[in-house]
Amino acid sequence: MSYFLPHDRLESWLDDLERTHRVFAPTAEGRGVVFRRRKPTAESPAAPVCLERRPTESARHVLFPRSEVLLAFRSAHDESGTRVEVFEQEAPAPQVIVGLRACDAKGFAVMDRVYMHGRYADPLYTARRKATVMAVLACVPGNGPDNACFCHWFASGHEEHDAADIVLTPASGGFLIAPVSDKGAEFMESHAGYLEQGNEELENAAAAQRLAAREFLEKHCPAPALSKTETAIMRQFGNSMLWETIGEPCLACGVCTHLCPSCYCFTITDETRGNAGARIRSWDTCLNAGYTLEASGHNPRAAKAQRLKNRIAHKFAYYPALHMGKSSCVGCGKCIRSCPVGVDIRAAVFRVLAADEE
Amino acid sequence: MNNTEIMKNVLERASVLLAWGPGHDALHASPLFARKAHDVDKVVMDVRAVQSLAAYLPPLFQSEKEGRIAVLARPCHVRSITALLQEELIPVERLILVVLPCQGKLDMAKVMAACPAAESLDAAFVDGDNLVINADGRQWLLRLETMLSPACVRCPMPELPDAMIPEGCECVRLDGQARRPGEGGYAALDAFMEKTPQERWEFWKQEMSRCIRCYACRNACPMCVCRDHCVASARDPHWLSELDSVTDKLLFQVIHATHLAGRCTGCGECTRACPMGIPVGLLKMQMNKIVEELFGYKAGMDSKATPPLLTFEAIEKNIREKGK
Structure with missing residues (x-):
């Protein structure tokens, strides 16, 4: 079952989704394209959705906010004495993210393995994840793969729909919409009002577009033997000269980790003011000196080269070692595109592989 | 040679x-x-x-x-x-x-706006006054003068x-x-300063709401030399809240601009480094203009000079003391 959404009905369709879901979609702001809650009202329409340019950031913050209050507390006084009141988060409302790319959605699959399974499953992430429908925009030539993209390195590639529920493919003056999960099929059934039926011709056209995007990627950026990277990185772990060379241009800012769809590290801070306070969870970045700073004042990763090594090794070695060989890099290229000094994680991987072969 | x-x-x-x-x-x-x-x-x-x-x-x-x-x-x-x-x-x-x-430095956002296909280009090179881009089986000629960063245009x-x-x-x-x-001069800043304070506040609130706190503006800045000891990352005392608030993000920008007063050379790296395209350099530009007016000083022009805020005069020429 597939649907067709003509371009001129896109905004109305998105507004209609608000009946049942909070809608997050990319909007163009300044020079960036960022994911925003749409929130249309009777007085002011939502900012127009921007699907024609790749988002600058990932949609990660929709499910895993940059900063969130895990719990708030306040000491209250009355006749019976003093007691501490604690406020926890409320259950999340149903939401849909429209227009994230396959790589962004795959970032959530990476986070799911960490935050939704085992003893340390994260209740807040899990609840939001379950309440969220992912409507992925497929990349097609002219609106998709660029010179920084490399999703085809990973078994997934841009066509695999890890974590996606619905896939929108630009085709014939609109979008072919196909559900790819049960959740997606159910969602589409209740939101088909503005849509036409899809047909085989459209489906074939969309598939051809997606294939062309994949062919572009394979041609311009051949994939390395990823099966070797895990061992190569661990064998070269102590090769400090190598990592210093790789890390030399790095400014140790956090552009790469903050735009990344699959970086999931956080820090916890208690902030108090008077009788009240909050326990806050906020994104951390392994490029920051404070990330490994110990209470004694010792920092095992004092140099930026060691921090960048951690980022690369986590994506291509530690994470695969824990999760059936799957890399936690999804090849979206955001870190490459926005790095102020052009650090290219692909080049770093090739360098480690080359050093390991010597 | x-x-x-x-x-x-x-x-x-x-x-x-x-x-x-x-x-x-x-x-x-x-x-x-x-x-x-x-x-x-x-x-x-x-x-x-x-x-x-x-x-x-x-x-x-x-x-x-x-x-x-x-x-x-x-x-x-x-x-x-x-x-x-x-x-x-x-x-x-x-x-x-x-x-x-x-010859100036490219403003990548201008290049991408003029030639969206450049993101998947096959070749790019400078030929005389033009930037040549080969992409999608076509060739684009972009006039270099129109593709330069704002800092270069006024340089x-x-x-x-x-x-x-x-x-x-x-x-x-x-x-x-x-x-x-x-x-030279401050034409872009002057145009911005013609807005009312309320409009400027709204502008910054909107722009900073996009800030992801990656601190690329800080780390790309040649004069930000505190590095791993920045006030923004200090845990004790904890100056900036971890909450994702526009005021805290803007507070950091104000700290950055203040710390750079009389030191910022206007190189434009902070604005260039920002992945979200926030024009954070404007704040420093305003500081530079004030320093120029008050002290007749531009940073980094003379290696023998002392930046005005790293020293003092018993009586500053252009600063009226209270009650005088």
Whole structure:
């Protein structure tokens, strides 16, 4: 079952989704394209959705906010004495993210393995994840793969729909919409009002577009033997000269980790003011000196080269070692595109592989 | 000697030459730490070489492994280096300045807006006054003048005057044609300041709501030398809240601008580095203008001068004391 959404009905369709879901979609702001809650009202329409340019950031913050209050507390006084009141988060409302790319959605699959399974499953992430429908925009030539993209390195590639529920493919003056999960099929059934039926011709056209995007990627950026990277990185772990060379241009800012769809590290801070306070969870970045700073004042990763090594090794070695060989890099290229000094994680991987072969 | 030979010659006297080399595609360059003569063959120093290499100098000079350090610098970068020398953050005797006549630096957002296909280009190069881009089986010619960063458009000094070579610093000049000088001044800032305070506040609230707190603006800044000891990351005392609030993000920008008052050379790296395209440089520009009006001082012009906020006069000429 597939649907067709003509371009001129896109905004109305998105507004209609608000009946049942909070809608997050990319909007163009300044020079960036960022994911925003749409929130249309009777007085002011939502900012127009921007699907024609790749988002600058990932949609990660929709499910895993940059900063969130895990719990708030306040000491209250009355006749019976003093007691501490604690406020926890409320259950999340149903939401849909429209227009994230396959790589962004795959970032959530990476986070799911960490935050939704085992003893340390994260209740807040899990609840939001379950309440969220992912409507992925497929990349097609002219609106998709660029010179920084490399999703085809990973078994997934841009066509695999890890974590996606619905896939929108630009085709014939609109979008072919196909559900790819049960959740997606159910969602589409209740939101088909503005849509036409899809047909085989459209489906074939969309598939051809997606294939062309994949062919572009394979041609311009051949994939390395990823099966070797895990061992190569661990064998070269102590090769400090190598990592210093790789890390030399790095400014140790956090552009790469903050735009990344699959970086999931956080820090916890208690902030108090008077009788009240909050326990806050906020994104951390392994490029920051404070990330490994110990209470004694010792920092095992004092140099930026060691921090960048951690980022690369986590994506291509530690994470695969824990999760059936799957890399936690999804090849979206955001870190490459926005790095102020052009650090290219692909080049770093090739360098480690080359050093390991010597 | 041609430029490559000049640079190789310099490298014989230095342990490293900070330059630019190829980036992730033909439109981009990335800092290159040339240590061997053959590394110099990879140097890119046209409009694609956009980063200031000055930010690397203070930490690099602290490394015991380095001997003399040579650095490729456009005139605006020389101003940052001069400011670092004034504050004794780098040693003049170990520095070799390799100055290039400046053609300006590309503003990648302008290039992408003019030629969206450039993101998947096959080739890009400078040909005379044009940037040539081959993509999608087509060729685009973009006039260089219209593709430069705002800092370059206003830059009055694409060629470094001899008087601005820092005192006691070995300086080597490369050959090349500089672009025509811009008008200097603060036209863009003045236009912005015509808005009402309320409008400006709304503008900053909107812009900063996009800030992801990556601190690229800070780390790309050649004059931000606190590095791992920045007030923004301090846990004790904990100056900035971890909450994702516009006021805290803006507070950091105000701290940054204040810390740079009389030190910022207007190189534009903070704005360029911002992945979200927030014009954070405007705040520093306003500080620069105030410093210029109050103290008649522009940062990084004279290695013998002392930045006005690093010293004081018993009676400041342009500051009216209370009650006087």
